[in-house]
Amino acid sequence: MRRRTFLGSTAVAGGLGLLAACAPGSDSGSGGSDGGGSGPAAGDVETDPSAMGDVTLKVWDQEVRGAQNDAIEALIKAFQEDNPNITVERVSQSFDDLQQQTGLALSGNDVPDVLQVNNARGDMGEFVKAGQLTDLSGYAEAYGWEDRFSDSVLSKARYSADGVTFGEGSLWGLPQTGEVCGIYYSATKLETLGVEPPTSWDELFALVEAAQKAGEQPLVLGNLEQWPALHVFGPLQANFVPTDEITTLAMGNAGAEWTDDPNIQALTQLADWGSSGAFGDSPNGLAYDTAWADYTKGTGVLLIGGSWLGPDMEAVMGDDLRFMAPPAGADGKVATTGGTGLPFGIPAKAANADAAAAYIDYITSDTAMELIADNGGMPVLRTAELAPTSGVNKDIYEAFDAVSNDGVLLPYLDYATPSFADTAGAALQEVIGGQAEPAAAAETLQADYGEFTAEA
Numbered sequence: 001m002r003r004r005t006f007l008g009s010t011a012v013a014g015g016l017g018l019l020a021a022c023a024p025g026s027d028s029g030s031g032g033s034d035g036g037g038s039g040p041a042a043g044d045v046e047t048d049p050s051a052m053g054d055v056t057l058k059v060w061d062q063e064v065r066g067a068q069n070d071a072i073e074a075l076i077k078a079f080q081e082d083n084p085n086i087t088v089e090r091v092s093q094s095f096d097d098l099q100q101q102t103g104l105a106l107s108g109n110d111v112p113d114v115l116q117v118n119n120a121r122g123d124m125g126e127f128v129k130a131g132q133l134t135d136l137s138g139y140a141e142a143y144g145w146e147d148r149f150s151d152s153v154l155s156k157a158r159y160s161a162d163g164v165t166f167g168e169g170s171l172w173g174l175p176q177t178g179e180v181c182g183i184y185y186s187a188t189k190l191e192t193l194g195v196e197p198p199t200s201w202d203e204l205f206a207l208v209e210a211a212q213k214a215g216e217q218p219l220v221l222g223n224l225e226q227w228p229a230l231h232v233f234g235p236l237q238a239n240f241v242p243t244d245e246i247t248t249l250a251m252g253n254a255g256a257e258w259t260d261d262p263n264i265q266a267l268t269q270l271a272d273w274g275s276s277g278a279f280g281d282s283p284n285g286l287a288y289d290t291a292w293a294d295y296t297k298g299t300g301v302l303l304i305g306g307s308w309l310g311p312d313m314e315a316v317m318g319d320d321l322r323f324m325a326p327p328a329g330a331d332g333k334v335a336t337t338g339g340t341g342l343p344f345g346i347p348a349k350a351a352n353a354d355a356a357a358a359y360i361d362y363i364t365s366d367t368a369m370e371l372i373a374d375n376g377g378m379p380v381l382r383t384a385e386l387a388p389t390s391g392v393n394k395d396i397y398e399a400f401d402a403v404s405n406d407g408v409l410l411p412y413l414d415y416a417t418p419s420f421a422d423t424a425g426a427a428l429q430e431v432i433g434g435q436a437e438p439a440a441a442a443e444t445l446q447a448d449y450g451e452f453t454a455e456a
Contacts (some may be wrong), residue, residue, distance in 0.1 A: 041132045042141035046354045046366040047361075050084040055355045058112040059090045060105075062098045062221025064340065067311035067376030070082030074371055081165040081361075086355055096225065106132040113356040117173055118156050121166055122418040124345070129174055134346040135170040141358040145174060148364070153380055156411075157343040161196045162217060166251055166415065168378025177308075180338035180400045181231045182325045184303040184313065184392075186294070189216065190364050192280065193301070200327045201239040205269075206276050211301045215336045218272060220300035221283040222291025223432060226425030230413050232304045233270055233428055234337030238329035240266040243408040246335075250411035252420075254453040258446035259439070262330070267431055267438035274432035284433050295319075302425055307396045308341075311376035314392045321392045325399035325407070334407030338400070340380050417452035424448075 039110075046052060063072040070091065076088045081082070091112070093101065098116065101392050105259060106127055117124050127133045140146055146154065153175065160169035183204075192212055198204035223229045234342035237246060237294035241262040248256040257263070273279055278284070280300070295303045296316035303309075307323070314321050318344065329335045344363070346356045361366065369379035373386040378396055383404075387397035403409050415419035427444045 005358050037131050037134045037241050039042070039136055039346075039353070040041075041140045042138045045138055045142040045357065047142055047358065048353065049086055049358045052352075052355050052358075053085065055086045055352050057086055057088050057114065057352055057355050057359055059088055059114040059116075059359065060098065060101075060112040061090070061094065061116045061344075062093055062095045062096055063116075064092050065308065065312050066250075066315065068308065071372045071375035071377050072363070075368055075373060077117045078371070079359060079362045083358070086359075088359070091139050091238055096263070098199070102127075104349055105350055105450070106130075106349075109349065111347040113350040113352045114359055115345055115347055117345045118342055118414075119173060119410065120421065121163075122414065122417045122421055123342075124157065124172055125140065125159055125163040125166060126418050128159045128161065132348050133172050133270055134350065134353060135161070135344065136172060136174065136357070137170050138313075139361075140171050140174075142324075143361045145171070145361075145364075146174070148366075148416050149174070149381065154342060156340050157345075164431050165391040170262065171343035174360050175343045175380050176364055176368065177282075177341035178338070178376075178378050178400050178404075179341055180307045180325070180378075180396065180403055181305060181336050182307070182323055182399050183235075184305065184309070185322050185324070186301060186317070186320050187322050188320050189301045194441060197324055198327055199324070204327060207302070208273070209357050212278065217300045218302060219280075220276045220291050220295045220303040221279045221432075222242075222294075223283045223429055224285060224286040226429050227306070227414070228288045228422060229270075229428040229432060230290075230421075230424060231306055231337060233266065234410060234413055235335075236269060236328040237263070237266040237305060238326065238331075238335040238408075240269075240330055243333070244333050245411060246410050247408075250413050251451060252416040252449070252452055256449075259442045264438050267441055270428065271431045271434070271438050275434055279432065284429050292419045307338075307378055310392045319391070323392050323395035323399060325403050331408070334403050335410055336403055336407075338403060338409045366392060376389035417448055420448055420452075 053154045061072060065068055076090060080086060081090060117127060154171060155167045157173040158169050158171055161167055193210055195207050195210060198207055208218040221232060249258065292303065292313060293311050296313050310323060325334050326336045344360045346353050346385060350356055369381050369386060372379045376393060378400060379386055383397055384401045388394045413424055424445060427441040431438060431441045
């Protein structure tokens with residue numbers, strides 16, 4: 001998927017405080033500095049694509065990896081066959097490229113009709129505040145999205161119109177896929193080391209030590225972009241910190257502390273992995289995509305990362321690649337970072353908002369979930385029902401199901417504040433590289449979180 005983190009500074013630079021006006025022909029209302037581009041009431045929504053005339057629909061997404069691209073291309077083809085009057089003009093970009101373009105596009109006049117937007121406070125929250133996205137509540141009622149999706153899924157794309165409250169309020173996007181961060185491992189390498197997949201964090205720590213003694217690189221991480229470390233730290237944090245505290249911190253709600261002992265213990269463990277060489281010689285100098293590609297070629301025993309990597313790595317490693325949810329954490333439950341893929345939203349200035357909503361409805365339908373699964377992705381709906389019978393995606397689907405139903409699916413840490421992606425990315429990079437002590441890094445994280453929650 002994406003890499004999961006969208007750097008908050010880009011969103012802020014792209015147009016905080018700018019007014020979002022409605023383009024001619026758009027069904028979205030005008031936005032303003034009070035936030036929230038208003039959308040149509042359900043009764044004003046045209047849900048019949050054939051009645052929309054000839055439309056060229058501009059779609060921006062970051063579904064660029066093999067399985068992701070295959071699924072979205074198949075859906076676009078099917079959508080156009082069912083709706084021959086609508087031509088989809090797709091622009092696919094890497095997450096980082098999309099990150100650089102979104103803020104500028106939303107503050108200009110040449111905007112896409114459909115746009116994937118990271119649901120973090122620093123991105124979706126700021127765009128809502130600036131009035132640059134369309135409130136999809138009317139579309140949700142017209143299409144029955146609240147019946148199709150659970151409250152927990154929709155809450156990940158809900159904000160109050162002023163962008164202050166996260167998890168409640170209007171709907172600003174709709175996701176296709178589920179995501180979970182877990183542990184990839186080479187079955188062959190574990191067998192060679194004479195160990196089983198870890199069932200506790202103590203066993204995982206012992207496995208890391210055993211791999212190093214055997215001359216193997218225990219863990220693979222490419223953290224040049226800074227955000228990948230959040231996908232390692234999030235699962236690790238759950239071994240030390242209660243899940244309710246992590247959720248409070250990650251959602252940017254008041255009432256928790258980054259500087260308490262459990263968080264410092266988690267940061268200390270990350271620092272130990274960095275200083276011991278468990279991540280290799282220079283994880284902070286290695287690009288994310290290079291790192292996972294190296295893993296498929298035999299570098300490393302474990303890779304802690306997101307479910308979106310599975311299909312592409314399996315294409316190289318085959319049955320040797322396995323995936324598991326992290327062991328039970330501080331609460332005695334399986335807990336790890338995860339959620340939904342990037343939601344698809346409609347800019348407030350979109351010229352073809354009704355057609356955009358029809359497209360979003362189509363690519364998140366029950367039929368679309370089947371197609372996503374058939375192409376190797378993990379649908380956010382009907383996950384257990386659509387799980388494959390073998391392979392790494394079977395492991396991933398089962399892990400997502402176990403965490404979602406019997407454990408705790410923790411929010412991405414970058415959700416916390418508009419600047420937290422930058423703050424946490426830099427702090428964790430310094431912890432891994434030995435440039436910052438864990439306690440000092442915790443103070444840095446607390447300063448960002450504390451300032452935001454005091455103002456919210």
